[in-house]
Amino acid sequence: MPRISSIDSRRSIVNQKIPILKIKDYLIVPIQVDMDDRLALQLQMDILKQIEKCNSRGVIIDISVIDMVDSYLGRILGDTARMAGLMDARVVIAGMQPAVAITLVELGLGLEGVYTALNLEAAISLLEELLDKDAA
């Protein structure tokens, strides 16, 4: 098997930034790269800053193309949801692949207390529902 060039793989990881899209009152965060720990931590900070800047009440983190969530990334996702909660914003994790869900539970991480949705559309419906409930 040809040796995977560490240099090439590294180049693809370096200097990446995960986009945070603002759509109406929501922030949508499509994660489309395999993040190292530093990038994951940076993303957490960026999301919280954007919530403040945009007065967002809801955040959707789309992980539908992520093929692995380990304990570190799982913790970052859960922490981000709780931190956003303290800022009065709701976070929904959307699109977890079945294999990722199986592995996360086997790993011992259930992401308890974190809202999840099957896909982006379901995540928006869930956010609307949650925010309506908050307003009531």
Added chain:
Amino acid sequence: MNSDYRIEEQDKIEILEEKDVVVCRQACRNWAKRMNFNLIDQTRITTAVSELARNIQEYAGQGEVQIQIVEKDMRRGLRIIFIDHGPGIKNIKLAMSEGWTSHRGMGMGLPGAKRLMDEFALESEAGKGTTVTTCKWLPL
């Protein structure tokens, strides 16, 4: 112990910095894919590799990961060995217990990785380093 396993092919990846954890888990997924592990096993292997490669980076600073396609008793498997010459683990029983962490992890790295793989052996000596040998077998 190595005599039980016939090594068909092998490679190694050095873990020198944080990004190498990503490089390593991606490489291991490619090996698993090429061996025709199903998607769930590919994900289990990739996740276990991420946990154990991160341990090297975090506790020892650097080390290496050996990847081997092995055959034993007519079965083929992907054997992945994580070697570092870091501080070692003083209390292996404690390190293998759920929820225990000495650092920024969640305390599920070692026991979690063990659950995700078919074989898991941890050898460690304080001051000398740690070797974690794991294997996932293809279904018969």
